[in-house]
Amino acid sequence: MRRLKMLLAFSLFFGAYSAQAQMNPKVKLQDALKLIQDNYVDPVNDERVVDAAIKAMLSNLDPHSSYVSREEAEAINNSMMGSFAGIGISFAMIGDSTFVTSINADGPAFRVGLKVGDQITTVDGKSILGKNLKNQEVMNMLRGEKGKAVKLEIVRKFQSEPLEFTVNREQIAELSITASYMVTKNIGYIALSVFSMSTRREMDAAIEKLQGQGMTKLILDLQANGGGLVEAAVGVADEFLEKDKTVFYSVTNSGVRDYMMAGGFGRFYKGELVLLIDESTASSSEILSGALQDWDRAVVIGRRSFGKGLMQKGLQLADGSAIRLTAARYFTPSDRSIQKPYAKGKTDYFEDFNRRMASGELKEEGHIQFPDSLKHTTLVNKRTVYGGGGIMPDKFVPIDTAVYSTWMNRTMNSGIVSKLAFNMVQQEREKLNQNYPSFETFNQNFRVDDQTLDKIFEQATVRRINIPSKTDQVARKSLAIEMKAEIADMLFTGKGFAIRVRNESSKAFTTALEVLNSPSEYNRLLGVGNTKSTNKKNTKTRK
Known part of the structure; x- marks a missing residue:
């Protein structure tokens, strides 16, 4: 009987409202929020409810209209400005440790004496060793207010005691090239x-x-x-x-x-x-x-x-x-x-x-x-x-189906290649610098050995990545390029070395070179000579 009364109450409730005229959408939205606030069984986080409503409204428009939270808006604005306040390093999370992988040659970290390969163990007195932190969390600790110092404790190879550095944060260019x-x-x-x-x-x-x-x-x-x-x-x-x-x-x-x-x-x-x-x-x-x-x-x-x-x-x-x-x-x-x-x-x-x-x-x-x-x-x-x-x-x-494959993405995202490259550079830096004094020498002569490639396959298999067989020559070649690219970025001071390594095997890049080295092909693709060319400008003007 009680259930019947409840159903009847719902029926009368909805029936009464179905007879009403359409509401003003703005008023309807405000009323809906008020009803939720007054009647929901648990305390309501108004901001979360409103954020969800805005997102739902925008999702019905087009794929690119979106709602951006305060934190996201700040991050987007910083990236579009092309700069941030930091110490001028790149780092990698290797296992449970954070290592410096490159340093801006004119940045504050370089000036106080940080080196590639240094392991960061504490930031402002807080340990980051073995904390399973994400890249973004460490980045947020290193970045901050311009002019404000950050204190780092560093473990350096061949140094028996940890080193301490105080680095003043400066405006660091986040380059688009x-x-x-x-x-x-x-x-x-x-x-x-x-x-x-x-x-x-x-x-x-x-x-x-x-x-x-x-x-x-x-x-x-x-x-x-x-x-x-x-x-x-x-x-x-x-x-x-x-x-x-x-x-x-x-x-x-x-x-x-x-x-x-x-x-x-x-x-x-x-x-x-x-x-x-x-x-x-x-x-x-x-x-x-x-x-x-x-x-x-x-x-x-x-x-x-x-x-x-x-x-x-x-x-x-x-x-x-x-x-x-x-x-x-x-x-x-x-x-x-x-x-x-x-x-x-x-x-x-x-x-x-x-x-x-x-x-x-x-x-x-x-x-x-x-x-x-x-x-x-x-x-x-x-x-x-x-x-x-x-x-x-x-x-x-x-498209290069090996580079864009699921197994390659999972292998690279796993950190296997980065870790092996880092360990090689850490252990053999002097030898590598002696054998390859310039990037050009490295790019022309360095080869990733079969033993290193086998390690990648073995570790990927342990992590249950559906990687091709060790004997797959296409897979081996693709992994060798990625490994060499990672090593180049860690070995040489500057930027863009990994891209230069990858370009050597890129079909798009080599095709571009072929076209630029063939004036007839370049002109054919542009349609030069197909019709009478003019230098007439587009006469459309601003309105």
């Missing part, structure tokens, strides 16, 4: 990992330095660059496009168009240029790639990019949290939208990589068919390019 060097006498290479406030300044300095070393041709690597500040992408485009050429334009929900143009302050308007892109090249990277492809300024090599053509605006809430709201769509100079469909929801949207892999698109050319409605024409040489789901490269390069 991860490697910059001359590949040949006239071909330069720049790897760009993100677009931040320092990116344009870094690019300008890198191009000037390489030109001083004889660069007349450039490989710009945007592989795995997930984007960043749109203004930074425009700044990089300005290095390669002449004044008043459109970089992109955006369209808001009211139809207002805003055109972003090159400013005419670049250093590399005429030299041959190759862009490397892949399925993880996204957002601001696609803005840059689309602009240079549309103006026939660069040959694009690799695989179809991610396909993000939506622009977010950061809207801060009073408590420091923020909403990243999609506020406009962007279009390339030839009027392409490269945003891929997202009608099936966020989960389906971010499963696109798996679909591309399963379909064979990432492994061989010819698996993508575009309707005529997505065809567009470049602005100088009148080549056909496509919108509707990423930037299509001018020359396809298949």
